[in-house]
Amino acid sequence: MDTRSFRRLRPANPVGDLLRAWRMRRALSQAELAFEAGISIKHLSYVETGKAAASRETLLQLASALDLSLRDRNALLEAGGFARQYGERDLAAPELADARRAIDLLLRRHEPFPAIVTDRRWNVMQANRAASRLMTMLLGPERMQRPLNHMRMFLAPNELKPFVENWPAVAAALLARARHEAMAAPLDEALQSTWRELMRLPELPTPAIEDDAVPGPLCEVRLRKGGVAIGLIGAVLTLGTPQDVTLQELRVEMFMPVDAASEATLVALAAQDA
Numbered sequence: 001m002d003t004r005s006f007r008r009l010r011p012a013n014p015v016g017d018l019l020r021a022w023r024m025r026r027a028l029s030q031a032e033l034a035f036e037a038g039i040s041i042k043h044l045s046y047v048e049t050g051k052a053a054a055s056r057e058t059l060l061q062l063a064s065a066l067d068l069s070l071r072d073r074n075a076l077l078e079a080g081g082f083a084r085q086y087g088e089r090d091l092a093a094p095e096l097a098d099a100r101r102a103i104d105l106l107l108r109r110h111e112p113f114p115a116i117v118t119d120r121r122w123n124v125m126q127a128n129r130a131a132s133r134l135m136t137m138l139l140g141p142e143r144m145q146r147p148l149n150h151m152r153m154f155l156a157p158n159e160l161k162p163f164v165e166n167w168p169a170v171a172a173a174l175l176a177r178a179r180h181e182a183m184a185a186p187l188d189e190a191l192q193s194t195w196r197e198l199m200r201l202p203e204l205p206t207p208a209i210e211d212d213a214v215p216g217p218l219c220e221v222r223l224r225k226g227g228v229a230i231g232l233i234g235a236v237l238t239l240g241t242p243q244d245v246t247l248q249e250l251r252v253e254m255f256m257p258v259d260a261a262s263e264a265t266l267v268a269l270a271a272q273d274a
Contacts, residue, residue, distance in 0.1 A: 013050040014079035015059070020048045022066045036065035056082045070245045075187050088245035091125065099239065099247055106252060112270035113256055114232070116150065120185075120249035121194040122178070124148040130266065131255075133273055138163050138225055149194075150253065151178055154221075155201050165222040172205045173219045177236075220258060230265050231258035 023033050030048070034041040038061055046052035054062070059080050063073040074084040089096055107115050107128035114131035116124050124147070127135070135153075136144050138160060153159045154167075154174055161167050175198075182195035198204075221232045237252040257263035 013048075015054060015076065016048040016050050018076055018079055019044075019062060019066075022068065022072075023048075026066055028066075033062070033065055037061040054080055056080070060085065069185065070243070070248050072185070072187060074245070086243060086245050091246060091250075096244065096247065099242070099244075102239075103250075103252065110254055112266050113254075114266075115255065116253045118150045118251045118253060119246075120181075120188070120191055122149050122151040122251075124150055125250070129273065130270060133269055134223075134230070134266075137228070137269070138223065151194075151198055152201070155198060155204060157202055160223075163223050163225050165224050166220065168205055170219060170221050175204065221255075222258075228265060229262075231262045232256065233258050 023030070026033075028036075030044050031041050034044045037044070037058075039058060043052060043054075043058075044062075047054045047058070056077065059076055059082070060073070063076050068076065070086040071088075074086055074088075077083065077085055087095075091100065103117060103126065107117070107126065110130070111128055112130050114134050115128045116131050117126040119125055132144065135148070139153075143159075151174055154161070154164065155171055161171075164170055178195060178198060182191055185191050219234045221234060223230045223232065232255040234253055234255045237254060239247050239250055239252075242248050257266055
C-alpha cells in the first residue's frame with residue numbers, strides 16, 4: 001500500500017484505518033495482531049471500525065506488536081488524540097551528547113577506512129577523515145563544501161557514477177534499499193519526497209518491486225580514478241533500540257576494503273594526509 005492509500009484512509013477513522021493498513025502491510029489477521037498485542041479480537045475489531053476508542057496504552061501495545069518505528073508510533077498516538085511518546089531532538093542537543101560521543105568513537109576507530117552517518121533521508125550528517133579524504137579525491141574539494149546525500153552521490157550521473165566501475169550493480173542495490181525504506185515509512189512525507197527526487201534521476205536501473213524482499217546487508221563498490229583503485233564492502237549499522245526518533249533513524253555506513261591492495265591504498269592515502 002502506498003502513501004496515497006494511507007491518505008485516502010485517514011479522514012474517516014484515523015486510528016482504525018492506520019491500524020488496518022499497518023496490519024495488512026504486516027500480513028497479520030486481526031486474531032494474530034490481537035494475540036501479539038495482548039488485547040481481545042473484539043476490541044481490536046471495534047477500534048479498527050471506529051466503534052470503540054483505544055487507550056494510549058492499547059495503542060502503544062498495538063504499535064509494539066506491529067513493530068512500528070518511533071516516528072510511526074508517534075503518528076498513531078496523535079491520530080488517537082494523544083501526545084507524542086518519543087522525542088525528536090536535533091543531534092546537537094545536549095541530551096544526545098552520549099550518543100554523539102559513541103558515534104564519534106565509532107567513526108574514529110574505523111580509520112583508515114571510510115565511515116559516514118546518514119539521516120532517514122540519506123543526507124550525510126557526519127563523516128570520518130577517511131571518508132572525507134576519499135570523497136574529496138573523487139569529487140574535488142569544491143563539491144565537499146555543499147551538502148552530500150549518500151544515495152544521490154552514487155545515483156546521480158554527475159557525482160560518483162563516473163568513478164564506480166560496477167555502477168549498475170551498486171545502483172540497483174541502493175535503489176532496492178531506498179525503495180524498501182521508503183515503502184516501510186509511507187507516512188513520512190520528507191522521506192517520500194526524497195525518494196521521488198531520486199526516482200527522477202536519469203538512467204537509473206529499474207528498482208526491484210518485491211514488497212517483501214529485504215535488501216542484503218552488504219554491497220560491494222569498486223572505485224577507480226586515474227591510477228587509484230579501491231574496492232569496498234559497505235555495511236549499514238543502526239544504534240540499537242534508542243528512545244529518540246532522531247537516533248533510531250540514524251544509519252552508520254561502514255566501508256571495509258575488499259582485498260589487501262585496497263587496504264594498502266587506503267592506508268597510504270591516510271599516511272599522505274597525516
